[in-house]
Amino acid sequence: GERIYNLAFDFGASSGRMVLCKLEDGKLTLEELHRFPNHEVRVGGHIYWDLFGLYHELKQGLKKAAAKKVPIQSLAIDTWGVDYGLFDKDGNLIGNPVNYRDSRTDGMLEEIGKIIPLEELYNRTGIEFMYFNSIFQLYAEKKMRPVILDNAKRILFMPELFGYFLTGIMYSEYTFASTSQLLDARKRQWDYDLIEKLGLNKEMFGDIVMPGTVIGDLLPEVEEETGLKGVKVIAVGSHDTASAVAGAPLESDDAAFLSCGTWSLLGMVLDEPILNEASYKYNYTNEGSIDGKIQFLKNINGLWIMQNLRRNWCEFEGEVSFPDIIREARAAKCQDFTINPKDPRFTAPLNMMKEIIGYCRETGQGTPEGLGEMAMAIYNGLTEEYRKSIQYMEEITGKTVTCINMVGGGIQDQLLCELTAKKTGKRVMAGPVEGSVLGNSIVQLVAMGEVKDVQAGRDIIRNSFDVKIYEP
Numbered sequence: 001g002e003r004i005y006n007l008a009f010d011f012g013a014s015s016g017r018m019v020l021c022k023l024e025d026g027k028l029t030l031e032e033l034h035r036f037p038n039h040e041v042r043v044g045g046h047i048y049w050d051l052f053g054l055y056h057e058l059k060q061g062l063k064k065a066a067a068k069k070v071p072i073q074s075l076a077i078d079t080w081g082v083d084y085g086l087f088d089k090d091g092n093l094i095g096n097p098v099n100y101r102d103s104r105t106d107g108m109l110e111e112i113g114k115i116i117p118l119e120e121l122y123n124r125t126g127i128e129f130m131y132f133n134s135i136f137q138l139y140a141e142k143k144m145r146p147v148i149l150d151n152a153k154r155i156l157f158m159p160e161l162f163g164y165f166l167t168g169i170m171y172s173e174y175t176f177a178s179t180s181q182l183l184d185a186r187k188r189q190w191d192y193d194l195i196e197k198l199g200l201n202k203e204m205f206g207d208i209v210m211p212g213t214v215i216g217d218l219l220p221e222v223e224e225e226t227g228l229k230g231v232k233v234i235a236v237g238s239h240d241t242a243s244a245v246a247g248a249p250l251e252s253d254d255a256a257f258l259s260c261g262t263w264s265l266l267g268m269v270l271d272e273p274i275l276n277e278a279s280y281k282y283n284y285t286n287e288g289s290i291d292g293k294i295q296f297l298k299n300i301n302g303l304w305i306m307q308n309l310r311r312n313w314c315e316f317e318g319e320v321s322f323p324d325i326i327r328e329a330r331a332a333k334c335q336d337f338t339i340n341p342k343d344p345r346f347t348a349p350l351n352m353m354k355e356i357i358g359y360c361r362e363t364g365q366g367t368p369e370g371l372g373e374m375a376m377a378i379y380n381g382l383t384e385e386y387r388k389s390i391q392y393m394e395e396i397t398g399k400t401v402t403c404i405n406m407v408g409g410g411i412q413d414q415l416l417c418e419l420t421a422k423k424t425g426k427r428v429m430a431g432p433v434e435g436s437v438l439g440n441s442i443v444q445l446v447a448m449g450e451v452k453d454v455q456a457g458r459d460i461i462r463n464s465f466d467v468k469i470y471e472p
């Protein structure tokens with residue numbers, strides 16, 4: 001049959017990947033062409049991203065794609081949320097994008113609370129209070145580095161930065177914009193009144209396009225450098241979580257999704273935001289999703305803790321892989337240690353082992369011995385958060401969750417999937433791993449008129465990939 005190809009770039013906080021997606025006879029297949037680590041860069045007391053290093057990797061991916069010599073229709077980019085770059089009047093980037101874990105946002109919630117009551121801020125934007133939301137980053141920037149904001153004429157969020165470098169076109173996409181906490185959750189448009197109240201220049205925030213919009217062509221110099229020609233650039237659900245939700249083959253409206261990467265995003269898809277006392281109290285978020293829907297979810301500090309345990313163990317004790325850690329955890333003598341992943345000490349520590357041990361000691365649990373017991377403390381802490389989040393979500397929505405559809409790199413961790421089913425008492429459907437890539441790809445297919453709608457795209461995903469069931 002006919003073969004349709006597109007390219008999905010998915011930049012996570014821990015790694016980036018470029019995948020060649022092929023649709024043939026109603027089935028999607030994936031070929032990973034390029035994968036690279038994403039590092040935080042600590043310098044001058046701040047934490048940044050290596051933006052141009054990432055753009056370099058993106059172009060390496062495009063070169064590999066060109067070398068495949070297949071007709072590629074389109075490409076799209078999704079990334080982690082909230083981070084951005086600012087441009088001057090001539091279209092030049094001012095400064096290097098800051099990593100959301102940077103401590104410049106400390107105290108900004110309280111500052112903004114003096115300008116607008118936090119409950120009102122929640123009721124307008126529907127976004128849970130997370131220290132790193134762009135609203136807090138921008139406000140910190142206004143206070144601490146005014147020279148940048150004074151000269152900024154345009155804000156572009158992470159995926160849009162790459163889109164601009166590739167096409168020369170500036171755009172703002174709905175799902176990502178929602179993570180800024182500057183969007184009106186009901187209208188799905190910038191809340192200009194809020195933006196002005198904060199003393200930010202509203203001209204910086206451009207017209208919003210919905211996921212599934214064809215943006216344009218690659219710049220001639222990009223085509224020449226990479227050898228990739230005639231490919232359309234598309235705005236998809238450019239927030240990785242929106243793409244992950246699009247790519248999760250949810251069995252019904254009562255199924256929850258759990259996107260497991262650096263963060264754990266646990267929630268449900270709704271038609272309209274829930275903005276009431278309960279959602280405010282439990283600090284649930286109403287992010288923009290594809291098809292103008294809302295992904296009602298809880299942001300849980302996730303496998304970030306495991307990534308850093310692994311990194312530090314490799315630095316100080318010797319090389320270990322994730323499967324090694326799982327084996328150690330299963331074999332650990334004490335299975336009961338637990339941490340609270342929400343504790344700020346786990347946000348950006350230099351040594352995660354020290355924090356896990358410190359937490360366990362200070363909470364009277366004794367000292368976890370070795371890699372396995374530390375890993376168990378993470379598993380128990382995470383799955384306990386999943387359990388509570390499901391319980392609160394059922395309370396807020398009045399729904400009963402029938403099943404949890406886990407997607408993302410974390411589902412390769414069978415112990416995590418098992419414990420999630422056990423702790424929450426819900427059936428777990430794990431798969432596919434590359435949820436964001438698939439969501440990215442099907443929204444491209446819809447934009448190019450190859451697939452009727454996102455629902456039809458989800459059916460294709462269901463027919464193309466196996467899921468693994470874990471009973472509680």
Ligand code: ADP
Pocket residue numbers: 011012013014015016260261262263303304306307322323408409410411412413414
């Ligand atoms: P992000 O997109 O946020 O960078 P991913 O979705 O790639 O994150 O997920 C990364 C996580 O997946 C790692 O932190 C690790 O916990 C888990 N993981 C990756 N590979 C494996 C593996 N082979 N076995 C078990 N877990 C794995």
Ligand code: LRH
Pocket residue numbers: 012013079080081082100239240241261262263265299
């Ligand atoms: C997951 C994610 C999450 C955001 C965080 C910054 O990768 O996009 O949805 O809250 O990163």
